[in-house]
Amino acid sequence: MSLIEVRNLTKIYGDGEAKTPVLHDISFTIDKGEFVAIMGPSGSGKSTLLHLLGFLDDYTTGSYIFEGREAKSYAGDEVARIRNKKLGFVFQSFNLLPHTTVFENVKLPLLYSDIPEATWGALAEKAIEAVGLSHRRDFDATQLSGGEKQRAAIARALVCSPSVIFADEPTGNLDSKSGGAVMDILKKLNEVDGHTIILITHETDTARHARRIIRIKDGMIESDTVVAKEHRANGNTLNKID
Amino acid sequence: MTFKHSIKTATEGLKANKARSVLTILGIVIGVTAIILVVSMGQGAQNLILDQVKGMGTRTVIVGGGREPTGPSDAGQIFSDSLTKRDLDLLMRRENTPSVKYIMPLVFGASSAAYESDTFNLTIFGVSPLMEEIFDMPVKNGVFFTDEDVRGRAKYVVIGHKVKTELFGADEAVGKVIKMKEHSFRVIGVLAERGQDFFNFDEAAIIPYTTAQDYVLGIKHFNRIVTEAKSETLINQAAEEIKLTLRESHDITDSTKDDFFVITQVDLAGRLGAITSVLTIFLAAVAAISLVVGGIGIMNIMLVSVTERTKEIGLRKALGATDRDILSQFLLEAIILTGIGGIVGIILGASLSFGISMLIVKIAVLAWSFSFPFSAALLGLGVSGLIGLIFGLYPARKAARKSPINALRYE
Numbered sequence: 001m002s003l004i005e006v007r008n009l010t011k012i013y014g015d016g017e018a019k020t021p022v023l024h025d026i027s028f029t030i031d032k033g034e035f036v037a038i039m040g041p042s043g044s045g046k047s048t049l050l051h052l053l054g055f056l057d058d059y060t061t062g063s064y065i066f067e068g069r070e071a072k073s074y075a076g077d078e079v080a081r082i083r084n085k086k087l088g089f090v091f092q093s094f095n096l097l098p099h100t101t102v103f104e105n106v107k108l109p110l111l112y113s114d115i116p117e118a119t120w121g122a123l124a125e126k127a128i129e130a131v132g133l134s135h136r137r138d139f140d141a142t143q144l145s146g147g148e149k150q151r152a153a154i155a156r157a158l159v160c161s162p163s164v165i166f167a168d169e170p171t172g173n174l175d176s177k178s179g180g181a182v183m184d185i186l187k188k189l190n191e192v193d194g195h196t197i198i199l200i201t202h203e204t205d206t207a208r209h210a211r212r213i214i215r216i217k218d219g220m221i222e223s224d225t226v227v228a229k230e231h232r233a234n235g236n237t238l239n240k241i242d
Numbered sequence: 243m244t245f246k247h248s249i250k251t252a253t254e255g256l257k258a259n260k261a262r263s264v265l266t267i268l269g270i271v272i273g274v275t276a277i278i279l280v281v282s283m284g285q286g287a288q289n290l291i292l293d294q295v296k297g298m299g300t301r302t303v304i305v306g307g308g309r310e311p312t313g314p315s316d317a318g319q320i321f322s323d324s325l326t327k328r329d330l331d332l333l334m335r336r337e338n339t340p341s342v343k344y345i346m347p348l349v350f351g352a353s354s355a356a357y358e359s360d361t362f363n364l365t366i367f368g369v370s371p372l373m374e375e376i377f378d379m380p381v382k383n384g385v386f387f388t389d390e391d392v393r394g395r396a397k398y399v400v401i402g403h404k405v406k407t408e409l410f411g412a413d414e415a416v417g418k419v420i421k422m423k424e425h426s427f428r429v430i431g432v433l434a435e436r437g438q439d440f441f442n443f444d445e446a447a448i449i450p451y452t453t454a455q456d457y458v459l460g461i462k463h464f465n466r467i468v469t470e471a472k473s474e475t476l477i478n479q480a481a482e483e484i485k486l487t488l489r490e491s492h493d494i495t496d497s498t499k500d501d502f503f504v505i506t507q508v509d510l511a512g513r514l515g516a517i518t519s520v521l522t523i524f525l526a527a528v529a530a531i532s533l534v535v536g537g538i539g540i541m542n543i544m545l546v547s548v549t550e551r552t553k554e555i556g557l558r559k560a561l562g563a564t565d566r567d568i569l570s571q572f573l574l575e576a577i578i579l580t581g582i583g584g585i586v587g588i589i590l591g592a593s594l595s596f597g598i599s600m601l602i603v604k605i606a607v608l609a610w611s612f613s614f615p616f617s618a619a620l621l622g623l624g625v626s627g628l629i630g631l632i633f634g635l636y637p638a639r640k641a642a643r644k645s646p647i648n649a650l651r652y653e
Contacts, residue, residue: 056560056646077564083646084562095557099258111247112562156561 001068004030009062011048022048023219035190037199037210045219050200054166055079084112088157092169094149096141103137106155127155131185147178164196171206183209243567252574266543267583269536274587274622276529281618282595284522286610294440295511302507303481305467323463324501329491338487341480346372347451348466351459356421357409365446368454376470384416384431392450400431404444423458477506537629544637552648559646569642576634584626588619
């Protein structure tokens with residue numbers, strides 16, 4: 001069973017005259033343990049696709065089966081439950097709570113979970129350690145550098161051990177050095193810890209860390225390419241992919 | 243999310259905006275302060291009045307001429323000369339009023355009193371020597387007049403404490419002669435100081451009622467007949483006996499046509515208490531309006547806060563917060579705000595009314611007592627919490643309905 005199975009997915013915003021189709025007939029599957037980059041220029045519909053996959057928005061037609069169950073069949077609090085338990089989000093603008101320590105920020109998803117409170121501290125510590133931020137544990141989120149902020153956000157996405165981590169332009173607000181560090185962590189999470197990662201980006205530099213690249217243009221899949229292992233993270237291979 | 247963590251989250255949200263939180267609750271603080279102040283002062287005033295009424299004696303039953311006036315222009319007043327010497331004699335008969343211990347006629351009128359070059363405006367009370375007993379009115383210097391003096395229409399006067407100090411200062415008053423309504427009265431006694439009481443006896447001149455009727459007021463009737471029941475339990479029975487006797491004397495068969503009224507100290511206390519209660523409730527209601535205004539202020543700020551925190555709300559939802567989690571977070575913020583406002587208001591209101599009570603005691607020399615209005619405090623706290631709930635609900639619902647996509651949008 002695939003982790004994610006998308007069949008003929010469409011998304012149309014608005015009604016009547018103002019009807020704006022954003023996604024046309026998208027189909028693909030993603031298996032557990034994959035590291036997929038969804039690439040495309042702005043306005044291509046890649047963010048909308050991420051919203052649909054992340055249970056943040058409803059699709060218009062087609063089918064999206066997540067872990068064997070149609071996404072539309074989840075209702076009300078079940079959706080919140082899925083987001084909490086199965087999905088982790090990393091955002092371009094970090095979205096850490098200000099005036100709150102790294103530790104408390106990472107703990108935030110646990111507050112909404114049914115995981116016993118006694119284990120929260122240990123789980124948060126473990127997630128912070130996984131992104132190498134233990135020395136910043138009690139720092140206020142506003143005191144961190146951009147790269148550190150994003151690493152804290154990754155720890156927060158990890159803390160509930162989700163089935164998949166969605167990273168939406170995670171390096172978009174970072175310089176290339178700290179962006180690289182963030183990508184290294186995501187790669188490590190995928191390769192070493194076996195996390196499924198779906199990365200949204202418009203930068204080829206970032207996308208090359210993934211093992212598979214789905215290109216989107218004008219709401220349709222343009223290409224779906226598996227990147228050979230030896231080609232990954234190798235500047236030379238990018239041309240071959242293109 | 244557990245309730246404990248909801249509260250923690252809400253408190254942290256408020257702490258992040260301390261100055262705004264403080265300003266927001268100001269309206270509630272002022273509203274609750276005003277309510278506590280008004281109710282506390284109202285209770286103080288009520289206690290003061292009731293104490294004064296009780297000073298009349300708990301067994302006192304007062305009979306007045308005319309129908310009990312229901313308003314300033316009440317026509318019942320025209321019968322106010324209905325209490326006669328005959329009525330008094332009938333009431334004095336033991337078989338007519340077995341539950342009554344003392345019966346005393348009372349007439350009164352305003353006058354001025356002059357001694358040498360000093361004059362003082364006072365109230366003349368024409369009474370019998372029973373006055374001392376019924377109103378528990380000890381004479382400090384000199385003596386009270388006797389029944390003999392009443393029969394002889396003696397021009398003797400017992401003066402109140404203030405009359406004495408105004409006319410005689412520190413000098414001895416007993417034995418001096420003062421002039422009231424062109425008649426000379428010999429001062430035979432000075433009353434002990436009574437402070438504020440219902441009849442204000444400190445500013446009274448007390449003379450035999452016969453003297454007052456014939457020489458001073460020129461009337462044949464009595465303004466009041468003051469009686470005292472044998473015991474507190476007999477007070478209603480005594481009132482009934484008096485009514486029956488007077489109806490017979492006045493040939494009245496229909497009690498609604500009574501040309502007199504009987505009032506007990508309990509009645510009077512109840513009636514005056516009702517007046518101050520109504521006033522207090524009215525003022526508290528005015529103060530409560532400010533609570534509603536405060537509530538609207540809270541709603542306004544909560545709406546701003548919800549808009550400002552769109553990203554935070556979206557983030558929390560993306561991380562797994564349910565609509566109810568978000569709703570309770572913002573609702574709790576509003577309730578905690580108003581709750582704190584309520585508590586601060588209660589403390590502030592109580593301290594203010596305590597301070598004012600102290601001032602009243604010190605400056606106005608009244609037997610004013612501070613009382614903490616527990617019911618008003620509870621009500622104030624409850625109402626402010628409720629206001630948080632009501633005015634917080636709309637912003638909280640707005641927050642709960644926000645889409646998590648907003649958190650993903652680049653700012």
